Amino acid sequence: MDRLKINQEKIDKKTAEKLIELCPFNAFEYKNNKLEINAACKMCKLCVKKGPPGAVEYIKEEETGIDKSLWKDIAVYVEHSRQKIHPVTYELIGKARELASKSGYKVYCLMLGFSIFESAEELLYYGPDEVFIYDYKELQSFKIEPYTAAFEDFINNIKPSVILVGATTTGRSLAPRVAARFKTGLTADCTYLDIKENSDLVQIRPAFGGNIMAQIITPNCRPQLATVRYKVMESSKRMPEKNGRVTVCSMDVNKLQSNIAYISIAHKEIEENISETEIIVVAGRAIKTKKDMSLAYELAEVLGGSFAGTRPLVESGWIDSKKQIGLSGRTVKPKLIITLGVSGAVQFTAGMKSADYIFAINKDPEAPIFSVAHYAVVGDIYEIVPKLIEDIKIAKSTQPSTQYHVPVFE
């Protein structure tokens, strides 16, 4: 068990104040000439690294860890709605293959549902070594208890070292449940994954609600679970021939009981999904009034794309939450994205930085958005965008083009 130790003999009022100032999480308390760490501590260890030498010590105590060699291979949870496989699955298989070639592990898929054999065969074109399916009536619709029970059965039998789950609504409901059952770690919304020689999964994600990335490992527990959002990893390509095999698993059906009953299921209304469009114009906080949102609408329209917004605009009710880009909204991977006065918090950029071309317009030359932009346009959106819309209209009228037609703007 690792912990922080405060060497009280090195603490006086001055060093205490210094440490209190240094800690970004307000986790130090100085009372009766004694310095203590409270529950706000996130173990960032800044007090150890940057504080007065020797004042705070990081004590690493040996774990009687698990035998990691008993846990092998990489499993991908197959997200699907009634046999229709969600494309995030192919992206996870792509990533799993990459990790597998580094570690020598095999890649497995786990699919839960009813009448799913054929869809499971389709997965074999994307490169897993084996697809394990649990095909039961009780698993026809997503219910948390039977899905967790089948997942548990799979883990107990296969003992995968790494499990990747798509961060869809169901994935984000199921993965934590499974992680808690095995009392193991789960890292949400990873933007980067790698594997160490000792089989520890290196997981990187935006953290602490700010412009910070955290590298996270699960050193003493197996399996290691991570969720990844759709459109973050590179998809595995469909091969002309299938490989590997489908294995049908059986389990005790008594474990598939549930206290949840479906009354009905409704298709969602077909709505524009910004995750699927190729050109996106994003409005940010520099837009001063709701009326000025027309800058974004019009620019999107002349480019034949969609418009979207950042969290502050959604919170002020200027834009629908389905059009929010970022960790609390959608992740997008369009060909072109133009941001209008978006400052670029990491929560936002994590949702769009894999776009092919990013143009960012912002008055502030220090705006963090410029660190992900290919074209950092330093200027006022109110001066640039109206002129830009005019220029594009002129360019289009003089030079009709058929390159991109994305008729999704409503």
Next chain:
Amino acid sequence: MNIIVCIKQVPGTSKVKVDPQTGVLIRDGIDSKMNPYDLYALETALKLREQYGGKVMVISMGPPQAVDVIKEAYLMGADDGILLSDKKFAGADVLATSYALSQGILQFKDFDLIITGKQTTDGDTAQVGPEIAEYLKIPHISNVIRIIKATDKYILLDMDLPEYTGTVKVLFPCLITVEKDIFQPRLPSYKKKIATMDRPIKILGIAHMDDKNEKNYGLAGSPTQVERIFPPDEKFDREIWTGSGESLAEKMTEKLKELKFI
């Protein structure tokens, strides 16, 4: 119906940055507030109480100053509150946080329903609700978008799935995580400020839990470890354009043409 709502105090701003030279976190103001998504959870509970009676209790985990978030919940109408605060909770990841909260929840006498927000704005993981449900061995439904009705045995609601919305009946006890906009949260009432001034807030530590084993809490009970924190990658090929609005608009149009977007 007795309802427990899990709430969290989060930083008021998201302007935490890392100094690229020194690697030190820069904190811009230290004001904090209730996680905005929790307001929807609390509002859902208050609406259910109005319709079906019962009590609304809130629970949070955090440093001693997090009592403020419980007080805020009292101002909105919560009846009772617990703050889990103990030095030994420090450094808790999702699993250890969920475990502590589930142990804290057991200290309320009984409950039918637990409600959490969709996620927090500082962690953004959306994992704590489902993990609490697992530890309490009760079913959970994530992404609830509408409550249709409740009886003394079950709750009927709509949930959001990737391709569908489902109407489901869930037996009590259960946990739900609610989407933003399920109800419009009420504002804190200043009349209640006087009424709730003396309302106690229980502050509990490991000593008050059923499970008193320190190894299950805080850093010791956390399977994940933060190896390092760093500013987002800034090594990147990019062009920086400056000039008048007009010239910048022209330059963008030219580039968009060259890239065949126009």
